[in-house]
Amino acid sequence: MAKPLIQMALDSLDFDQTVGLATLVAPYVDIFEIGTPCIKYNGLNLVKELRARFPEKLLLVDLKTMDAGEYEATPFYAAGADICTVLGVSGLATCAGVIKAANAYGAEAQIDLINVEDKVACARATAEMGAHIMGIHTGLDAQAAGHTPFADLNDIARLGLNVRISVAGGIKPSTVQDVVRAGANIIVVGAAIYGAASPADAAREIRELVDAV
């Protein structure tokens, strides 16, 4: 299996703070995620700024698209996004639109399975349509209610679909190696890095733990 990628979730609303945090953790991560609140607040300009500053990094824009998939995602791919997310709960037509936009730019579409009731059925159907990445995601509100992404990860990993699996939701140093061993290809970390006293040290620790598996 290819080495798992580490994705840093940039969830601040502040443009300069986001660019500053990205700069601090850049040596240790593979993908910058512009989180949903951040992209809603800052828009395409932030995509263009990060694309220009970090041409070697993959850039995920966490649009969590719910409708008008192709129309909404196209400008973000055009601005340099490598991956955009679309909600599995949006339905197959919207997911198909984002997949179409991704393919038009040689990029990737990620299905976010957040709040999808039958995650296995959604993963199977969207993988069949050509989705590139399946996102197992326990959102911030669900985390606050005590939920984790681990059971869902096991359910999706055992399907053996022809997609990469991304996992997000409160991943921290004590759990990151279990996530890798359970079959994740992309490990998303937000608060455990940006909430640490030294985000760079926290990112380096995550990198060392992932590489050691």
Ligand SMILES: O=C([C@H](O)CO)[C@H](O)[C@H](O)COP(=O)(O)O
């Ligand atoms: O996607 C996220 C959330 O829905 C807000 O957009 C987070 O970026 C994702 O959950 C990763 O952050 P942590 O859970 O803090 O690691």
